[in-house]
Amino acid sequence: MRRPVDPDPRPALVLRRAVLEDVPRVVEIERDGFAHPWSRELLERELDHAWSHTLLALEPDAGRGERVLGYIVFWLVHDEVHVLNVATALEARRRGVGRALMDAAEEAGRLRGARLSTLEVRRSNAPAIALYVRLGYRQVGVRPNYYAEEREDAIVMVKQLP
Numbered sequence: 001m002r003r004p005v006d007p008d009p010r011p012a013l014v015l016r017r018a019v020l021e022d023v024p025r026v027v028e029i030e031r032d033g034f035a036h037p038w039s040r041e042l043l044e045r046e047l048d049h050a051w052s053h054t055l056l057a058l059e060p061d062a063g064r065g066e067r068v069l070g071y072i073v074f075w076l077v078h079d080e081v082h083v084l085n086v087a088t089a090l091e092a093r094r095r096g097v098g099r100a101l102m103d104a105a106e107e108a109g110r111l112r113g114a115r116l117s118t119l120e121v122r123r124s125n126a127p128a129i130a131l132y133v134r135l136g137y138r139q140v141g142v143r144p145n146y147y148a149e150e151r152e153d154a155i156v157m158v159k160q161l162p
């Protein structure tokens with residue numbers, strides 16, 4: 001008898017730019033993901049800046065429309081991508097959502113001639129650092145006490161875009 005085939009745990013992801021109506025769901029994921037979440041106002045302001053891009057990862061949800069599983073906010077400035085924020089909903093972690101969002105930001109940069117992607121991450125944020133290292137980012141510096149509330153250092157990471 002043949003073994004039943006395991007269903008693929010990775011969701012079929014669709015990526016698109018966020019619009020104002022998406023902000024409440026982004027705030028929800030943000031609150032679950034960070035001790036100091038971005039406010040609704042801050043997220044809305046990012047949508048207005050020409051250089052800022054907010055992408056969503058969505059799972060098509062048969063019969064119920066789409067479900068936002070994660071998002072990334074990045075700036076395209078000169079020849080650099082600057083990743084400001086990336087988060088995956090708690091229930092969708094370790095299913096490739098963060099990776100897909102980072103790949104999409106880098107691809108958007110590449111299409112506009114970016115040669116470098118940069119970001120800052122809390123020294124204690126092991127999951128995020130693991131994601132970035134996996135994607136080819138390397139540590140190039142430390143900003144001491146960058147996160148003032150906890151006096152926590154930021155690790156500065158960069159990746160040359162191929």
Ligand SMILES: CC(C)(COP(=O)(O)OP(=O)(O)OC[C@H]1O[C@@H](n2cnc3c(N)ncnc32)[C@H](O)[C@@H]1OP(=O)(O)O)[C@@H](O)C(=O)NCCC(=O)NCCS
Pocket residue numbers: 033034070085086087088089092093094095096097098099100120121122125126127128130131132134
């Ligand atoms: C960091 C974060 C965005 C990762 O998102 P994710 O969708 O779970 O990541 P992915 O499934 O795409 O992971 C891709 C790879 O990154 C690494 N990785 C991701 N999370 C990890 C974890 N918790 N521990 C170790 N490695 C991890 C693994 O190499 C993983 O590949 P694998 O699952 O095949 O082993 C998510 O943990 C999150 O939202 N954290 C809270 C918000 C946050 O801290 N954002 C970063 C701000 S700088």
